Amino acid sequence: MAGEAKLHIWDAYWDLRVDECPCDVQFCDWLEKEKITNAAIFHFGTGGHHIVGIRTAENGSNNAVMGITASPQEYETFVQLAIERPDVEKTYKTFFGDIYQLDARLLPQFEVVTLFHLCEFRTEKNDAYGALTDRQVLDMFTQKTKSGGYLLFYSGSFAYDAALRIVAEWEKESPVEKVGMYETLLVYRKK
Structure with a gap:
């Protein structure tokens, strides 16, 4: 019944674990290798480490990163980061929510989109409130x-x-x- 379903959250905290999940560090390396600067970036799954936002703020690339997390704990670390590091928060914004609930009308155009966690999070819990599918999310970001x-x-x-x-x-x-591949990252380019 409408109004009774609760938002499907990621009830975990993911800190920087380069040995287990190197994607965010490799992504930062890829941005630097490709000399991507002044770009608008969407990042799916910030992790409690927020390394993408921090590193792009510190490396002089002037990239602007919008991240999304469905983990209340990861969002809380972003709030603390924003308070303690306004220099990072200037070009890095994270919001809490279910990516499958995004409305395309609220999104700008991006030069780079990471969908590292596609198919990891979508379940019948998202169905309860009519959320997008993984393919719909992919099409929207395309x-x-x-x-x-x-x-x-x-x-x-x-x-x-x-x-x-x-x-x-x-x-x-x-x-x-x-x-092609860059380490563990599969890279596509829009024509």
């Missing part, structure tokens, strides 16, 4: 990626096989081309 922009996926995700099935179909139907 539309919100500028021509020549990038969409990246994480091959080390526990749901990578499921994500790869969606990505293979999406690749055939969307104006994108596979760039």
Whole structure:
């Protein structure tokens, strides 16, 4: 029944674990290798470490990062980061919410989008309130990626096989081309 379902949250805290989940550090390395600067970036799954926002604020790239987390604990660490490091918060914003509840009308165009956690979080709990599917999220962010922009996926995700099935179909139907792998990151470019 409408109004009775609660938001599906990620009830965990993910700190920086480069040995277990190197995607955020590798993403920062990739941005620097590709010399991507002054870009608008959407980052799915900030982690409590917020390394993408911190590193892009500190490295002089002038990239602006919008992150989303469904973990109340990770969001709380962002609030503390914002209070303690306004220099980082200037170009890094994180909001709390379910990515499957995003409304495309509220999103700007991005040069880079990370969907590292595609297929990890979507369950019947999201169905209870009519949330988007993983494919709908992927299509929405494809539309919100500028021509020549990038969409990246994480091959080390526990749901990578499921994500790869969606990505293979999406690749055939969307104006994108596979760039290749950068360490554990699968990189696509929008035509």
